[in-house]
Amino acid sequence: MNITNEELGNRITLYAVISRLMMSEVDDEFLKSIESNEALLNLFPNYKNWDKRKEFSSSILKERYLDVDYTNLFLLHLVPYESFYTRDDQMIESGGDNPVIELYNALDFRVELDKARVVSPDHIGVELEFMYMLCSAMEKAIEADDEDALEELFYVQRGFLLDHLLNWAPMYLINMKKESRTPLYHDGAELVMEFLLSDFQYLSEKLNITLPGTCGSKHKK
Numbered sequence: 745m746n747i748t749n750e751e752l753g754n755r756i757t758l759y760a761v762i763s764r765l766m767m768s769e770v771d772d773e774f775l776k777s778i779e780s781n782e783a784l785l786n787l788f789p790n791y792k793n794w795d796k797r798k799e800f801s802s803s804i805l806k807e808r809y810l811d812v813d814y815t816n817l818f819l820l821h822l823v824p825y826e827s828f829y830t831r832d833d834q835m836i837e838s839g840g841d842n843p844v845i846e847l848y849n850a851l852d853f854r855v856e857l858d859k860a861r862v863v864s865p866d867h868i869g870v871e872l873e874f875m876y877m878l879c880s881a882m883e884k885a886i887e888a889d890d891e892d893a894l895e896e897l898f899y900v901q902r903g904f905l906l907d908h909l910l911n912w913a914p915m916y917l918i919n920m921k922k923e924s925r926t927p928l929y930h931d932g933a934e935l936v937m938e939f940l941l942s943d944f945q946y947l948s949e950k951l952n953i954t955l956p957g958t959c960g961s962k963h964k965k
Contacts, residue, residue: 745894759876765932767869768861769814775802787935790927813926822919826866829912836864871909902947
């Protein structure tokens with residue numbers, strides 16, 4: 745399967761950035777990692793041009809604006825958990841019956857809920873981190889010249905996007921963008937939405953799977 749180091753490197757970087765953005769409040773290290781990389785900063789255009797960035801230090805931005813916005817979007821007014829959107833009773837499934845647990849366990853992905861400051865493994869930040877882990881595993885498959893493992897990882901990633909993230913995250917992200925009070929989270933919501941859709945298309949093309957409304961080869965079973 746043909747995949748370039750640049751393609752994989754970009755996917756790893758983006759999943760690392762967006763999973764960290766969604767997982768917990770930002771810190772100085774995260775902000776500096778974005779601001780020191782012009783390509784990454786350009787993905788947050790409104791944040792890049794935010795007048796308060798020029799007026800205040802990162803620590804003040806974090807304390808006065810960004811932490812407040814994160815709390816509003818992820819802890820108080822919105823619910824960033826898959827089970828809330830997919831269960832009829834809108835309850836967050838934090839136990840072993842959560843549908844992502846079996847997949848996480850099968851691929852040896854462990855979620856430290858306390859460390860991540862989430863109450864359930866189907867938090868959007870954790871699901872994005874799972875995609876990051878799968879992308880990182882592709883590096884090892886390429887290094888080992890294991891084509892079968894690489895192809896399987898493509899299928900797992902596409903399936904996870906289809907069955908999980910794309911099944912609910914757009915609803916949350918639309919609300920997140922609407923409710924955001926800072927450019928960082930406004931841009932972040934838009935970035936995650938666009939990237940998930942484009943990554944699903946990318947994975948489908950790599951697997952030679954035709955998406956509805958597009959031209960191409962037949963579905964590969």
